[in-house]
Amino acid sequence: MTNFWLEPWDERGPILERRANTPEMQTYLGGVESEESIASRHKRILDGVRAGTTSMFLLMVADDPDPIGSVGYWEKEWLGQTVYEMGWKVLPGFQGRGLAVGSTLAAIGLAAAEGRHRFAHAYPRTDNTASNAVCRKAGFELLGESDFEYPKGNPIRCNDWRFDLKEVGGPP
Template sequence: MSQVNIVPWSESNLELLRLINAPDMMEHLGGPETEEQLEIRHKRYLEISGKGKGHMFSIVLLPNREVVGSIGYWDSHWQGENVYEVGWSVLPGFQGRGIASSALQAAISHANSEAKFRWMHAFPSVHNPASNAVCRKLHFTLRSECEFEYPPGHFMPCNDWRLELDCGQ
């Protein structure tokens, strides 16, 4: 796995969000957002930690400290349980190098340190083999295929991957 660090989301990450918003990056997520939607998302990412509802991070490739993607987890409610939901994006020029796996491992460790929820779920599109492979590599259990609404008003077939965290309720 690549050497990465996850760094709390900051004001400077709006440009990263714009890069992630490219059509090829948003193919499995309902397509690109408007500038207004990106600014709302950026504000939500900046505020999530302070609200105690999760954490958003930029993914930084070491040793050069190049920002190459985003990862985060947030409080969610799934099938009657309070859980963390996790999601990530790695810029195209950096994909296929284990960066997402390394960043996800760091996010899992961060979530474990909070000891808040027992389960973490990821919901990659069934048509996104790379993200599904990351889940498999990090020992998430494939629970089922499901219809997932993201963004609001757009339903897509996803896989429900679940990981039991070390600490939690």
């Protein structure tokens, strides 16, 4: 695995989002986004970080001075309880090096250390082979399929993967 580190989400986030705003990277996320959508998500992330409901990180490697991916978790109401939802992305030129799994495991450790919620979930589309593989390799448990809308108004079928944060020192 390539050496990496995580840095807090900041004004470099939209730079990463623009680099990832390609048909290839957006296939499972509703397609290429407008500049307004990127700016709106960046604001939501920063607002969530300030409110303490979101933790988002830029994925950094020595090969590139700019972020090459991101990973994070945010609060979500799911089946009557508050959980973390997790998401990640790694730019195509850096895929296949274990960075998605490694950064997801690092974020799981940070979420567990916060001690706020017992479970973290990820909801990749059922046909997103790469993200489903990240979940499996990172030790998530597959609970089944669920219907979602992402982006809003776009119905999709996702897998519900759950990670028990108690397994890495999170709350009982």
